[in-house]
Amino acid sequence: MEKVCQFLGKHLSPEQLDSAVQYSSFSVMKDNRMSNSAKIKNSEDKTDSSIPLLRKGISGDWKNHFTVAQSEVFVKIYREKMSSLDPGLFPWSKDC
Numbered sequence: 001m002e003k004v005c006q007f008l009g010k011h012l013s014p015e016q017l018d019s020a021v022q023y024s025s026f027s028v029m030k031d032n033r034m035s036n037s038a039k040i041k042n043s044e045d046k047t048d049s050s051i052p053l054l055r056k057g058i059s060g061d062w063k064n065h066f067t068v069a070q071s072e073v074f075v076k077i078y079r080e081k082m083s084s085l086d087p088g089l090f091p092w093s094k095d096c
Contacts, residue, residue: 026057 001021005012012020022028066074082090 030057 001017001024005017005020023032063071
């Protein structure tokens, strides 16, 4: 969190930093209607609230929801869309 603040040019007090860490945890964001559209009641937007934006908070869990064919289509589109960017920009996407 300190690195994010430094990058943004913001200085937080120790209390503010603790609060930011607490409120950016997955479990808190999942229960917060402002960060989880599934918690919004009577919304006029067209999002499907039956599909939660925040599911488990486990890296790679998407693999449990995509078929092999869907994953292959995603990787193909991802590579096309990201081809003009520096490959080092997204080091976590080496598998894509």
